[in-house]
Amino acid sequence: DADVTQTPRNRITKTGKRIMLECSQTKGHDRMYWYRQDPGLGLRLIYYSFDVKDINKGEISDGYSVSRQAQAKFSLSLESAIPNQTALYFCATSGTGASYEQYFGPGTRLTVT
Amino acid sequence: GQNIDQPTEMTATEGAIVQINCTYQTSGFNGLFWYQQHAGEAPTFLSYNVLDGLEEKGRFSSFLSRSKGYSYLLLKELQMKDSASYLCAVRANNAGNMLTFGGGTRLMVKP
Secondary structure, rough: OOOOOEEOOOOEEEOOEEEEEEEEEOOEEEOEEEEEEOOOEEEEEEEEEEOOOOOOOOOOOOEEEEEEOOOOOOEEEEEOOOOOOOEEEEEEEOOOOOOEEEEEEEEEEEEEE | OOOOEEEEEEEEOOOOEEEEEEEEEEEEEEEEEEEOOOOOOOOOEEEEEEEEEEEEEOOEEEEEEEOOEEEEEEEOOOOOHHOOOEEEEEEHHOOOOOOOEOOEEEEEEEE
């Protein structure tokens, strides 16, 4: 089984709808992240959490909110989706070792029409 | 802020060697990462450099010069499966130790 899972994997929604993307991990990591990826722009950080009671905004948090329901679960919400939020969304986790590399989920492809 | 530059696309021949460069400008540098990402898939970790020099891992090597703000990823004995995007990411301790990613270099390996 995958260490980091995301649901749904693909989603098409309409402008103005609320949508939630979910992420679960079995790596036992405290740190979790949400990124979006757009062609040519690389990965950009939306929100991150260092533990259940710690939530921080990233580079592009406007229009998004998050919830850390447990150590293993971190969800991303779009309260009122707009077309420029069409992107590939990745959840990631990391530990606190020397390099604390990030492990990515398989991604959610979101299309807002 | 941070600025990370890497070429958008590169093409190389199967069996050859290719070097993908990454330059960065940041304060509070605290490590540089390379990730591989096949189309439509998740990025996977390749290498980490925090001190100057070369880190070798099988066919892949990564080099860092902190004074020049420069890194490269070297891929030897290229295989068709190496066709992917390669992402350079910098961690800075004045940015909460978060990673900032470059736009990625799409490598196409031809027979």
